[in-house]
Amino acid sequence: MRHAEFCDPRLVLVYDAECPWSREDDFFLSVVNEAPSSRVLDLGCGTGRLALGMVAVGHAVTGVDPARASLEAARAKSNAERVTWIEGTSSILPAGSFDMAVMTSHVAQFFVGDEEWAGTLSDLRRSLVSGGRLVFDSRDPQARRWERWNPVDSRRRIVLPDGRTVSAWTEVTAVQGGAVSFTHHYTFPDGERLVSTATLRFRSEELIRSSLRGAGFAVEAIYGGWNREPVGTGDGEFLVIARRC
Structure with a gap:
């Protein structure tokens, strides 16, 4: 989404x-x-x-x-x-x-x-x-921050208020004309996987x-x-x- x-x-x-x-x-x-x-x-x-x-x-x-x-x-x-x-x-x-x-x-x-x-x-x-x-x-x-948005450098664990831990990582899907498109991936403790897509200028x-x-x-x-x-x-x-x- x-x-x-x-x-x-x-x-x-x-x-x-x-x-x-x-x-x-x-x-x-x-x-x-x-x-x-x-x-x-x-x-x-x-x-x-x-x-x-x-x-x-x-x-x-x-x-x-x-x-x-x-x-x-x-x-x-x-x-x-x-x-x-x-x-x-x-x-x-x-x-x-x-x-x-x-x-x-x-x-x-x-x-x-x-x-x-x-x-x-x-x-x-x-x-x-x-x-x-x-x-x-x-x-x-000039800092080319999007180059760090990859499955290795962006991998992180997020602790929710109820103590559950969500695993997340980001991947770049396109770089064109100053616009960078990417997808955030999230995995919940019960195995549910969700994604969030966006483009930044x-x-x-x-x-x-x-x-x-x-x-x-x-x-x-x-x-x-x-x-x-x-x-x-x-x-x-x-x-x-x-x-x-």
């Missing part, structure tokens, strides 16, 4: 267990906290990890995601009633409603086509107040910058790692901070 890790409740549970709070969340929260008590949009909020972290320190947070199973998992968590959860895409965002927008966990790479990406950026710009900030991560294609730094300019954003900074290292010297990331013009 395409995007099953977000849409299938069995794999949403696995995803949530595999992706606890991390230094990546610390980075996004540090940027958001530069403007206390902000109205923050979390686009592609998934199971709500960062949204709940932001609301816990005083921000007014709206989490938007098209995957109902992920939102149901988010709504079941402690303090979830303090977040506004919306099932949908960027197209439903109200104009001028947010001081800041974030896209975490490489959500930006799921917008594969140029028109789809441009439309998302246009929606985000519309939803932000003048001077509002957009923060997101995207993997640096790896954009160059210049392509990210030009797309932001075209959408009416000014780039404030692009870092290469979670400790705000320069591009090429960090973790193989583009950590982008832009401002609505």
Whole structure:
């Protein structure tokens, strides 16, 4: 199933267990906290990890995601009633409603086509107040991260809240024009096997910058790692901070 890790409740549970709070969340929260008590949009909020972290320190947070199973998992968590959860895409965002927008966990790479990406950026710009900030991560294609997505390097064991252990691994199925397609494989203790397929777009730094300019954003900074290292010297990331013009 395409995007099953977000849409299938069995794999949403696995995803949530595999992706606890991390230094990546610390980075996004540090940027958001530069403007206390902000109205923050979390686009592609998934199971709500960062949204709940932001609301816990005083921000007014709206989490938007098209995957109902992920939102149901988010709504079941402690303090979830303090977040506004919306099932949908960027197209439903109200104009001028947010001081800041974030896209975490490489959500930006799921917008594969140029028109789809441009439309998302246009929606985000519309939803932000003048001077509002957009923060997101995207993997640096120069790091060629997808080369580690193979049955050997990607193999992992994920412990679920009930103590069961799920075995998982990833394989790349196609690399073409900056788009990388892959399949996650999961094996449950009872022998059940599930898969989740997806395609991610790896954009160059210049392509990210030009797309932001075209959408009416000014780039404030692009870092290469979670400790705000320069591009090429960090973790193989583009950590982008832009401002609505």
